[in-house]
Amino acid sequence: MNTLVQLQNNQLINETEIIQSPNSPFIGGNSFDVTLEHLKNDCIIPVFSKDNESTISHFQFINETFSKVKELFPNESIAAPEIRVSHMIKGRVPSAIGKPANQLLEDEKTIYYERCAFIIKVQSIKRNINNNELSLCIGGVRSYNQENLYSKKTVEKFKLFIGFQNKVCTNLCISSDGFTNEIRVTSSGEIAENFHHLVESYNHDEHFSNMELFNDYFISETQFAHLIGKIRMYYHMGKENQKQHFPILLNDGQINNVVKDYFECPNFKKNSDGSISLWNLYNLFTEANKSSYIDNNLERNVNVYAFIKNLAKTINSSNNDWYTII
Structure with a gap:
C-alpha cells in the first residue's frame, strides 16, 4: 500500500x-536593502571598456519594469519596488589617487553593485492557501558578473519573473512559465517589451x-x-x-x-x-x-x-x- x-x-x-514575518527580506545571500533613488543618484554606471559605451543601469532596469507594471495593471494597488543588492564595487575619483582610504571624503568615493534584485508587489491581487496570503509579485535580477565588461558594447542579460509572494514569510513562488532566465537586450526600452511578453504568457490562475x-x-x-x-x-x-x-x-x-x-x-x-x-x-x-x-x-x-x-x-x-x- x-x-x-x-x-x-x-x-x-x-x-x-x-506567524507573520513582514520584515523578512525576500532574498538574503549577503544582500542588503537600497532605494531606487540611491541607485539613480549615488551609483556610477559601469561601461564596456573597449568603447566606453554605457551599460543599462540597475536604476533603468527597475524603473522601466516599474513603469510597465503600472501600465499593465492600471487599476491595481502597486507597491514601490523593494531592492536588494550585493557585491559592492568601490572606487574613487581621480583627485583622490594615493589618499588613504580612511581619509576619503564622501564625494571622493564611487560605488556600484555587481548584483541587484528587486520585487514589485501588486497588492490588490491576492490569493490564500492554508491561511497564507499570497500577493501577485513581479521582479527581476541583474548581475554584472555575467557580462563581459572588457569587450565592446553588446547585448546585456537580465532576468524577469512574475509569480506570487507568500506574505507570511516573504518567500517567492515562481513557476517556469512566469520566469525568463536570460533576456538579451541592447536598450532599456526592450526590457519593458520583454516583460510585456512574459505577462501575456503567464497564467496566474493555473500557477495558483x-x-x-x-x-x-x-x-x-x-x-x-x-x-x-x-x-x-x-x-x-x-x-x-x-x-x-x-x-x-x-x-x-x-x-x-x-x-x-x-x-x-x-x-x-x-x-x-x-x-x-x-x-x-x-x-x-x-x-x-x-x-x-x-x-x-x-x-x-x-x-x-x-x-x-x-x-x-x-x-x-x-x-x-x-x-x-x-
Whole structure:
C-alpha cells in the first residue's frame, strides 16, 4: 500500500498558528536593502571598456519594469519596488589617487553593485492557501558578473519573473512559465517589451491552482527522511547518473536548513505525527533558497516549484520514483 496520502474533501491538518514575518527580506545571500533613488543618484554606471559605451543601469532596469507594471495593471494597488543588492564595487575619483582610504571624503568615493534584485508587489491581487496570503509579485535580477565588461558594447542579460509572494514569510513562488532566465537586450526600452511578453504568457490562475494542490498531499516522517537522503545522494552522483533523476539545485547547506525547519519553523514545520504537507515542504525549500546569491536565486526557486510539483504528480498517480518510497 502506498503510504503517500492525498487528503480527501479538502480536509487539512493545521496544528500551528500563522506567524507573520513582514520584515523578512525576500532574498538574503549577503544582500542588503537600497532605494531606487540611491541607485539613480549615488551609483556610477559601469561601461564596456573597449568603447566606453554605457551599460543599462540597475536604476533603468527597475524603473522601466516599474513603469510597465503600472501600465499593465492600471487599476491595481502597486507597491514601490523593494531592492536588494550585493557585491559592492568601490572606487574613487581621480583627485583622490594615493589618499588613504580612511581619509576619503564622501564625494571622493564611487560605488556600484555587481548584483541587484528587486520585487514589485501588486497588492490588490491576492490569493490564500492554508491561511497564507499570497500577493501577485513581479521582479527581476541583474548581475554584472555575467557580462563581459572588457569587450565592446553588446547585448546585456537580465532576468524577469512574475509569480506570487507568500506574505507570511516573504518567500517567492515562481513557476517556469512566469520566469525568463536570460533576456538579451541592447536598450532599456526592450526590457519593458520583454516583460510585456512574459505577462501575456503567464497564467496566474493555473500557477495558483497547482500550488493549492500542494496543500492536499502529505508525506510521512519516514518518507521525508528518505527524500532528504536521496537528495544528498543526488549531489554526489556522476553527471550521467544525475541525468536519470529529477534535478535539485539547492545546495547541501540549504537542505540542512530544510531539515532544521522541518522541526522548528513556526509556520511550516511537521505535524505532531511527523507528517508534512507538500505546501509546507515547498515553503521550507523556498525559505532555504533565500540564502542563495542574487545571481542564482530565481533559477533555484523555479526548480523547487518544479520539484515539489513532480512529487505531487507522483503521489497523484500512486506511483513512486527514485525520491519516494512505498
